[in-house]
Amino acid sequence: MKETMLAAVFAAPGKLELRQVPVPKIQAPDQVLLKVLAASICGTDLHILHVPPGHPGNVGSILCHEYVGEVLEVGSAVTEFAVGDHVVVDPNLTCGSCTYCKNGMPNMCSNMTTLGIFLDGGFAEYNVAPAKALHKISKDVPPEIAVFAEPLSCVVNATQKIKLQPGETAVVLGAGPIGLYFTQIFKASGAGKVIVAEISPFRQHYARISGADVVVNPAQENLAQIVQEQTGGLGADVVVDAVGVLLKDAIQVARRGGRILLFGQNQNARAEIAQNDIxxxxxxxxxxxxxxxxxxxxxxxxxSGVLPLDKLITHRLPLSEIEQGFAAMRRGEAIEVVIYPHQD
Structure with missing residues (x-):
């Protein structure tokens, strides 16, 4: 094992810096040393690097919370993984002892920390993570597809709540990566019709290839009217705000008795709504x-391969060219940017 590795470090507000840093070593019996096979740029990474930041992060940490690795070494207390296993990473490390954890709500943990945001993550050749954060995945799954596990697991949590039934109509507001995951899962779940609202022509294209039956540009078309026309005057059974600022629009297009799922986040958003409509x-x-x-x-x-995830990958880059991926995302010219730390 070499002594140093290339890593993308959150160096200062607004600054991501490629550095040679020491290869991490196992420091605790429950830890696992990973060779990072693939990592992807998330919108959260962009928010961390924005000035002022749209999401907190620890200066000095290696970014990336969406990554897949190969097990190189395990700590003395680790029994469920072996050298050579491929694993995906749940980066959100919970305490297990706070009130929320004890009530079966670890995603609300009072003491949560996150790999790739507050602790070193996947924009590096190697990474050390606790065994409790890892999940085996078949080696038959290409790393560039396995890397979807983290964001998809968040969307699966949401789809389990909204319980779309076969034949129902779903409206997805926003066709960024998250909106496209919802689109693909709804189609695979038997949605009768999926209507996607998106103003970017680039993202509209990816909505169509992800299975959207109808794609609407709400800046140029009347979304509520189109949803009414597509649903026989009723409105959508299920509406997802994948952006984080569109509750008012969601209420307008949902049918009576419909379900609205708020997923996108914007801590500065303030929506004026007519509560009586709810x-x-x-x-x-x-x-x-x-x-x-x-x-x-x-x-x-x-x-299972049921989702056409490969269609969402727009960029494949070595770690040394990671800034090209960030630039493409900032320009709105990328969907999924996959980084390969061990490629030249």
Whole structure:
């Protein structure tokens, strides 16, 4: 094992820096040393690097919370993994002892920390993670597909709450990566019709190839009217706000008795809504935050090949060219950017 490795470090506000840093070593009996096979850039990484930041992160940490690795070494207390296993990483490390953890809500943990945000993550050749954060995945799954496990596990948590039934109509507001995951899962779950609202022509294309039956540009078309026309005047059974600022729009397109899922996050968003519309129409509005015991079903979904995830990869880059991937995402010219730390 070499002594140093290339890593992308959150160097200062707004600055990501490629550095040679020491290869991490196992420091505790429950830890596992990983060779990072693939990592992907998340919108959260962009928010961390924004000035002012849109998401907190620890300066000096190696970014990336979406990554897949090969086990190189295990700590003395680790029994469930062996050298050579391929694993995906649940980066959100919970305490297990706070009130929320004890009540079966680890995604609400009062003491949570996160690999790739507050602790070193996957934009590096190697990474050390606790065994409790790891889940085996078949070696038959290409690393660039396995890397979808973390964001998909969050969406699976949300879809389990909203319980779309075969034949129902779903509206997805926003066709960024998250909106596209919802689109693919809804189609695979038997949705009768999936309507996607997105203003970017680039993302509209990816909505169509992800299975959207109808794609609407709400900046140029009347979304509520189109949803009415597509549903016989009723409105959508299920509406997902994958952006984080569109509750008002979601209420307008949901049918009476419909379900609305708020997934996208924007801590500065303030929506003016007519509360009586919720009461009168008996709308159910739910929030969903990260994963909650959903890595196992997500891994099964990925291994089955039921979702066309490969169609979402727009960029494949070595770690040395990571800034090209960030630039493409900032320009809105990328969906999924996969980074290969061991490629030249």
């Amino acid at each position: 009461t009168r129409n008996e709308l159910t509005i739910m929030g969903s935050f990260i994963a909650k015991y959903t890595f196992p079903p997500t891994i099964k979904m990925i291994e």
